[in-house]
Amino acid sequence: MRPRAVVFAYHNVGVRCLQVLLARGVDVALVVTHEDNPNERIWFDSVAEVAAEQGIPTLTGAQQAELHEAVRAAQPDFIFSFYYRHMLPVALLALAPRGAYNMHGSLLPHYRGRVPTNWAVLHGASETGATLHEMTAKPDAGAILGQTSVPILPDDTAAQVFDKVTVAAEQTLWRVLPALLAGEAPHLPNDLAQGSYFGARTPEDGRIDWNQSAQQVYNLIRAVAPPYPGAFTEINGTRLIVARARLAAPGALPSDLPVGLHVSDNAVFAQCGDGRALRIHALQRASGPHEPPPLQGESQIDTFIDTFVTPAELAQLLHSCRHS
Missing domain, CATH: 3.40.50.170 (Formyl transferase, N-terminal domain)
Known part of the structure; x- marks a missing residue:
């Protein structure tokens, strides 16, 4: 039987x-x-x-x-x-x-x-x-x-x-x-x-703290990259999801730049707290509600991703932030 x-x-x-x-x-x-x-x-x-x-x-x-x-x-x-x-x-x-x-x-x-x-x-x-x-x-x-x-x-x-x-x-x-x-x-x-x-993670746990080391930030990006909700940062109320990145070679950005996103040579980088940088290969704009339900198991809760952000668009966002 x-x-x-x-x-x-x-x-x-x-x-x-x-x-x-x-x-x-x-x-x-x-x-x-x-x-x-x-x-x-x-x-x-x-x-x-x-x-x-x-x-x-x-x-x-x-x-x-x-x-x-x-x-x-x-x-x-x-x-x-x-x-x-x-x-x-x-x-x-x-x-x-x-x-x-x-x-x-x-x-x-x-x-x-x-x-x-x-x-x-x-x-x-x-x-x-x-x-x-x-x-x-x-x-x-x-x-x-x-x-x-x-x-x-x-x-x-x-x-x-x-x-x-x-x-x-x-x-x-x-x-x-x-x-x-x-x-x-x-x-x-x-x-x-x-x-x-x-325990469980929520989409808010994907908020990037650029003061952390580049490796810590990169691990977060990898841990919640699509199809999961994505690691994110905000500029003037605009939520940007870092969908894909890599650790940049030493010297990719001047080490004295402030932490956060930067545009250099028509490419997007992020300066981290240890002076190392990340090269951002896919940056996306999130739209709609920013607080979808918590993650359950290995699920993907809709992150309301809208469009990719070009280096020129990011430069404009950063410019408006500095002069607001």
């Missing part, structure tokens, strides 16, 4: 891991996913579409009592969570006699909590990965069944790293699943004292 599972899933990791379960012969009795947020730019694949193609019953937006009853009625051996955006109650986890397992987008115990890929890039980490672990009452705290690491290159954006993490999640589940289904998977310690925990 095939092992039976209820799967909570969303986003690309949800899609790929659901497909791994099906490829390994797991009987997925129910998929629980999210309705897409109308304020969110949906740049990722749909778990609901995959479930529909496979003829799997799917539940979205259920209240707690309804959800508990649906899972109980499905009689799962296992519960899996793959980038589902809510913590699952302990009472729900207990409905799976052979265990409940989550795929987290970091090398636990490091970067527990929300948006782990973005936090890893923001902190200048050189690697991250995916971890399959047992679910408990505490987030990302259960025993570790398997991990796969991926490199974070110096110029990688969070979106590029997330693509690698998606593959790492698929590889981890594919490798560990046969032993898990056979009841032979190792359950290794998850030493929280050796790790770190980070």
Whole structure:
């Protein structure tokens, strides 16, 4: 008899891991996913579409009592969570006699909590990965069944790293699943004292402090570059999103210039607090509301990007700012 599972899933990791379960012969009795947020730019694949193609019953937006009853009625051996955006109650986890397992987008115990890929890039980490672990009452705290690491290159954006993490999640589940289904998977310690925990980020967390070092500013730009909300600065009430940048060679700008944006030789640069500069390759003007909803999971909330700003337009903005 095939092992039976209820799967909570969303986003690309949800899609790929659901497909791994099906490829390994797991009987997925129910998929629980999210309705897409109308304020969110949906740049990722749909778990609901995959479930529909496979003829799997799917539940979205259920209240707690309804959800508990649906899972109980499905009689799962296992519960899996793959980038589902809510913590699952302990009472729900207990409905799976052979265990409940989550795929987290970091090398636990490091970067527990929300948006782990973005936090890893923001902190200048050189690697991250995916971890399959047992679910408990505490987030990302259960025993570790398997991990796969991926490199974070110096110029990688969070979106590029997330693509690698998606593959790492698929590889981890594919490798560990046969032993898990056979009841032979190792359950290794998850030493929280050796790790770190980070909460959700909001678009306001993308505000650039040019007094920081060039590397710190560059890490922020990479961590929230499109399709995430973007690192931003403001000139006379105009919000500008730094969509793409690179660390500039030493001497690109005179070191005594004030921090912030500058135009030099028809190119856009930014002077940072340590005297180093960034070369800005894509500067965009934001329009509309500046406070979209908070980031949930690995999502992109619409940043209301309007048009690219040319060096000449920026020079005019800077001129008007100095004379206002």
